[in-house]
Each structure stands twice: as structure tokens, then as C-alpha cells.
Amino acid sequence: MSPAVIFNIHLALGYVPWLLCFAAYVWPRLRSMEPAEAQRAIATLHSFRFFGLVFLIPGAVGPDLAPGFASFAAYGDFATGLLAMLALLLAARPAIFWPLVVAFNVVGVVDLAGDYYHGVVLDLPGHAGQLGATYAIPILYVPLLMITHVAAFYLLARARRRQLAAA
Template sequence: MSPAMIFNIHLALGYVPWLLCFGAYVWPRLKSMNRFEAQRAIATLHSFRFFGLVFMLPGVVGPNLPAAFTVFAAYADFATGLLAMLALLTARAPSVFWPLVVAFNLVGTVDIVVDYYHGVQLGLPDLAGELGAAYAIPILYVPLLMITHVAAFYLLMRRQSEAVQGSHP
């Protein structure tokens, strides 16, 4: 089996266990929370996206990984992580918190979609070995990030009355 085929299988199957886990354990809990607490939990996960800067770290990724992929992926992840951290820091100021929640979810979703596009355009599956230690990011971490972005948008559109009412700042 070619490295490109293995990468594509890993990429596709990365969603399966996360969807199973999310559906069984995470989604029921998020749906039972009030909107504020659910978004705060999602922001906490995404606050770790500063780690995406590793795509530009020599020795972690190979020198033949295209800069057209690595630079955008790294900085968009970094921006998403910072926006998520800012949302968490402003949790007591709803007029700032909610726009930051929307912002980190929009930036994060665009990041993932553009990264997939760049990956296809640049033949990333054929260069999968160049991901080095960062190989786990698109295979194990990105599926959970995309799933939680979709959940966050759903929860943002849901009326508060559909969720368990709770107090929040």
C-alpha cells in the first residue's frame, strides 16, 4: 500500500472514532448544557490550537513540506487558538465573549477547509512522510476540531429555550 493511500485512509478514518465518541459521550453532554457553558467547553478545546505552529518547526516537519500548506495552516491554527483563548478570558463579558466565539469558529472552520484544499492541490498525501511528528495532527486532532466547529455552529443557532436553562454572565 502506498504512503498516499495510507494517509488518505487515516484521514478518512480519523473521523469515525471521533464521531462515535462524540455522539455517545460529548454531544449528549453539550446539548444538555446551557449555550454559554457548551461554547466555553468547545473554546477550551480550541484554545490548544496554538500547537499548529509546529508545522513551521524544522525538525518536526520535513523540509519538503510545501510552505503554501504549512504557513497558512500554522498561522490560521494559531489565530484560532488565540481567539478561543480570548473568548475564555472574556467569559464574564457576554458582549465580547459571543463575537469571539463566532470568530474562532469561523476562522477555525475556514482554516480546516482551506488546509484540506491546499492538501489536495499540493499533493499532501504523497508527501505525508514530510509531516513527521506532526502527522498525528490531521489524522487525530483535526477531525475532532471540525466536529466541534459543526457542533458549535449548531449550538449557536439553537434557541436557548431548546437547551437546559442555566445562569451565565
């Protein structure tokens, strides 16, 4: 099997265990929490996305990793992580917290969708070995990030519906 095929299998199967774990353990808990608490839990996970800057460190990735991929992934993760941290720091101020929750989720989804797009356009599977130490990020971490963004948007919509119903 070629490295590109293995990488694509890893990408696809990376979602399966996270979805199973999320459905069994995380989702029931998030749904039972107050909306702000659930969003804080999700923001806590995403606050670690500053780690995406590792794509810019020579030696952590190979010299032939497409620069367009590495830069977009690194700075998109960094921006998402900073917005998530700001949301956590300002959780006591709902007028600021909620827009930051929306912002880090929008920026995060755009980042991940852009990473997938760049990965296809720049043939990332064909250069998977250039990911070096960062190989685990798209395989293990990105699926959980995307799943939690979807959950965050669902929880935001649910909270909004409840507000409208109460009014």
C-alpha cells in the same frame, strides 16, 4: 499500499472514532448545558490550537513539506487558538464573548477547509512522510476540531432560535 493511500485512509477513518465518541459521550452533555457553558467547553479544546505553529519548526516537519500548506495551517491554527483563548478570558462579558465564539469558529473552519484544499492542491498525501512529528495532527486532532466547530455552529443557531422564540 503506498504512503499516500495510507494517509488518505487515515484521514477518512480519523472521523469515525471521533464521531462515535462524540455522539455517545460529548454531544449529549453539550446539548444539556447552558449555551455559554457549552461554547466555553468547545473554546477550551480549540484554545490548544496554538500548537499548530509546530508546522513551522524545522525537524518537526520535513524540509520538502509544501510551504504553502505549512504556513497556512500554522497561522490559521494560531489565530483560532488565540481567539478561543480570548473568548474564554472574556466569558463573563457576553457582548464580547459571543462575537469571539463566532470568530474563532469561523476562522477555525476556514483554516481547516483551507488546509484540506491546500492538502489536495499541493498533494499532501504524496508527501505525507514530510509531516514527520506532525502526522498525527490531521489524522487525530483535525477531525475532532471540525466536529466541534459543526457542533458549535449548531448550538449557536439553537440558542438564537430559543432567543427569538422567547421574544
